[in-house]
Amino acid sequence: MARTKKNRLIQMAPNFNGFKPQGLHHKCSSQVLINFEEYEALKLCDYELYTQAEAATLMNVSRPTFTRIYESVRRKVAKAFIEGSQIVFDGGNVDVVRWYRCSECDISFTLTDELNQHCPLCKSKSITLNS
Ligand SMILES: [Zn+2]
Structure with a gap:
């Protein structure tokens, strides 16, 4: 039986599609795909400076799984930089974290249980999904 792959949590997908190297005279044909x-792994550790253990928790994966994802993306970025390849963001098994807002106390929060929707602070059920 095929093992179903668990989705990873990410805070936000990148709002652009990738990178192109500058100043190459020949047509750039090679691409590096980053899912x-x-x-998210690179952003959490090298941009937001979380530890790998914290980042694994935020992405809802085990520490070894996180390390594998993180090492993979670092190698891909290095390869693109050294070889002048384009970087293209695409795909992966992810769920984007959904943020809600409470209309009573005006806080933003995420839900650990999507079936039990109420504000974690005041318990109000008057919450809306932020777009
Ligand atoms: Zn509230």
Whole structure:
């Protein structure tokens, strides 16, 4: 039986499609694909400076799985930089974290249980999904 792959949590998908190297005279044909979970791993550790253990928790994966994703994306970025390849963001098994807002106390929050929707602070059920 095929093992179903668990989705990883990401805060936000990148709002652009990738990178192109500048100043190449020949047509740039090689591409490096970076999926959204790899993008998130790099962002959490090297941009937001979380530890790998914290980042694994945020993405809802085990520490070894996180390390594998993180090492993969670092190698891909290095390869693109050294070889002058384009970087294209695409795909991956991800769920984007949904943020809600409470109309009573005006806080933003995420839900750990989507079936039990109420504000974690005041318990109000008057919440809306932020777009
Ligand atoms: Zn509230």
